[in-house]
Amino acid sequence: MELKERVLENRLTLNGSEKNAKVFLRIDPFTEFPSYISEERARRKMFVLRTQVQYEKNCDFCNPYFNTPEPRKHHEGGAVSVPNYFPWSMGQFVTIYPPFKENGNDAPVLHRLFPSELEQKDLTSMIEALWDLANYSYFLGAEAYLFFTNWGPLAGASRQHPHSQFTMLDYVSPLSLLKIEVDLARRYYLNTGKNIYDEYVRMEEENGARRIFSNENVYIGAPFAPKFSDEILIISKKPVSSILELEVREDRLSVMQPAWGIFPFLYFYRSVMNFNMVFHNAPISEIKNSSIHPSKYYRMHIHIYPRKNGLPVDIAGAELGALCSVPSKLPEETAHYARLWYSSPYPSEEYLPKKQVIIEGKPTEVVDEELLDQFRMCMRAMPQRKFYHVDDNTE
């Protein structure tokens, strides 16, 4: 397997001064979509810095037993899935995570607002909901399904209450992303006899530059050719193509739980307030119809796509018109800071991003006191954090 990269050099002059702009053109090995990584773009002036978030006064999801449609599915871990009241396709569920309001109690529910507040048990709820709903789709004979979490308004979430969505997919277009991944992986297997995901993980572990954390169950890294800055890729090292093959609860949790550190890392070190998290599982039709079981060539995996805080829209002409992506951060840099987070039981305040203010007419970087307070509060919940701290995972 070959990771394809070309370094493009742009010579520009402005008022007689020359600048050399470097762009890394990389091809995603799983889809062959191009990614133009241009660190120059990070230097553009941005107008929106941090999204303001606040508790909704009357959040429907705080009291799902009154406010959401039936029938409901209850999952291990406490989450509840209800049919989507505003569906865009057949077989759609919204999975809502606790805490919930008790019946008749009017006190506000302090649910999570920031990615850093996602708890370990939320990830249990997430993976157990996926397990239940994937089995339900299989039972109903759906072609494929997609499970995702949208966090924050710039990621398309209409509610700040933590929730995920599950949708059964009509699986006909050869240009659906899942289909592109599966077809490419099958072709790679037929040509080489190897699983492209396993190959990728082996090479990335050996190289080390983009690896964040890995053990015998899961690989977590910054992808070689990301779509978005600070993107994360989580690949199951258990030899399964979908959650349906992880019949033992402990196995499901062992793939999911190490991802927990990613959310506070993204928030505190990378200022990520908005993200999409997408679970890719081999389509049910592939499991039923392919002459080779997809576990031979495909792997269950998760994409985390941070959405830009600096612009209201981060998918524009290039992305829509050419299906290429233009992130402004190298994955090697993302992985470097993520390893700092993962490798220490007490992540350091030193890497918190500074806030820009104007002092005497000059833009000046100062400590973001609000962020620092949140960080210290999160660190005080330390005993919980031990779960994903690993001593051997240092730089």
Ligand SMILES: [Zn+2]
């Ligand atoms: Zn709520």
Ligand SMILES: [Zn+2]
């Ligand atoms: Zn994928």
